[in-house]
Amino acid sequence: xxxxxxxxxxxxxxxxxxxxxxxxxxxxxxxxxxxxxxxxxxxxxxxxxxxxxxxxxxxxxxxxxxxxxxxxxxxxxxxxxxxxxxxxxxxxxxxxxxxxxxxxxxxxxxxxxxxxxxxxxxxxxxxxxxxxxxxxxxxxxxxxxxxxxxxxxxxxxxxxxxxxxxxxxxxxxxxxxxxxxxxxxxxxxxxxxxxxxxxxxxxxxxxxxxxxxxxxxxxxxxxxxxxxxxxxxxxxx
Amino acid sequence: xxxxxxxxxxxxxxxxxxxxxxxxxxxxxxxxxxxxxxxxxxxxxxxxxxxxxxxxxxxxxxxxxxxxxxxxxxxxxxxxxxxxxxxxxxxxxxxxxxx
Numbered sequence: 001x002x003x004x005x006x007x008x009x010x011x012x013x014x015x016x017x018x019x020x021x022x023x024x025x026x027x028x029x030x031x032x033x034x035x036x037x038x039x040x041x042x043x044x045x046x047x048x049x050x051x052x053x054x055x056x057x058x059x060x061x062x063x064x065x066x067x068x069x070x071x072x073x074x075x076x077x078x079x080x081x082x083x084x085x086x087x088x089x090x091x092x093x094x095x096x097x098x099x100x101x102x103x104x105x106x107x108x109x110x111x112x113x114x115x116x117x118x119x120x121x122x123x124x125x126x127x128x129x130x131x132x133x134x135x136x137x138x139x140x141x142x143x144x145x146x147x148x149x150x151x152x153x154x155x156x157x158x159x160x161x162x163x164x165x166x167x168x169x170x171x172x173x174x175x176x177x178x179x180x181x182x183x184x185x186x187x188x189x190x191x192x193x194x195x196x197x198x199x200x201x202x203x204x205x206x207x208x209x210x211x212x213x214x215x216x217x218x219x220x221x222x223x224x225x226x227x228x229x230x231x232x233x234x235x236x237x
Numbered sequence: 238x239x240x241x242x243x244x245x246x247x248x249x250x251x252x253x254x255x256x257x258x259x260x261x262x263x264x265x266x267x268x269x270x271x272x273x274x275x276x277x278x279x280x281x282x283x284x285x286x287x288x289x290x291x292x293x294x295x296x297x298x299x300x301x302x303x304x305x306x307x308x309x310x311x312x313x314x315x316x317x318x319x320x321x322x323x324x325x326x327x328x329x330x331x332x333x334x335x336x
Binding site: 012028114200203 | 303307
């Protein structure tokens with residue numbers, strides 16, 4: 001039976017879609033809970049370092065699975081009818097739904113699916129490992145940024161004076177950090193770490209050859225040309 | 238149906254990539270139109286599949302709506318852009334890495 005030959009784009013789309021489906025099912029049923037546990041621990045450790053000098057960031061899990069953040073934030077609430085004297089705040093609490101927290105872990109299986117569908121990954125696993133590390137760092141950083149945004153949003157609701165531009169900025173930042181960036185990160189990291197995928201998509205002619213091309217050049221072939229057929233050495237004399 | 242469900246976010250992403258890529262304006266316009274159409278077609282498939290998944294199970298709907306289809310649309314957008322760049326390069330305007 002003749003093999004079906006697909007162009008690289010179709011192959012990447014079909015293989016990528018199948019791998020994405022498989023990886024995300026694996027994540028949904030197996031990896032989600034352990035990754036959420038690890039993420040919560042990592043955010044507490046990293047948050048302690050980021051917010052050092054202020055009170056500690058704490059994340060606790062409710063029985064429902066939702067997370068309660070206590071983010072250090074210095075602010076003074078002005079006088080109001082309920083509080084006749086100004087009140088000094090040192091931290092602010094808010095809840096993050098479990099499904100929203102999960103959005104900061106699903107980038108990892110998505111990244112693995114893209115990389116495994118990318119051409120030439122079997123020759124070089126380094127981008128896969130490097131990208132996984134980058135994904136972990138970026139997901140933790142993004143959750144810390146999101147916690148800071150939510151804390152400022154909660155504070156803005158407590159303050160009587162409303163700043164429309166500031167509120168719009170917080171709303172837009174929340175949209176980016178929860179609904180846009182987590183979905184873009186795995187694709188951006190894949191393009192960043194995998195030179196072969198990047199050069200195939202953008203059709204960039206790079207100065208240095210790809211690993212596969214370098215091997216062909218060192219064997220006496222030029223990329224883009226048909227490889228010369230090796231003739232058997234003729235015995236002299 | 239919310240704003241994000243109409244595929245506008247990935248369409249904006251594709252438009253940004255096409256407009257930022259060095260190519261002839263005719264090719265860019267062609268890419269914007271054909272790319273948007275491809276994304277919208279994929280989004281229609283998404284709607285239909287989500288309707289049937291929603292009839293079957295709320296949990297599977299949440300999974301497919303929140304994660305699976307979002308990333309499949311991103312992958313589709315990436316491939317649409319890749320196809321467009323291939324077309325541009327065949328037309329003879331291939332940029333170099335240093336440009």
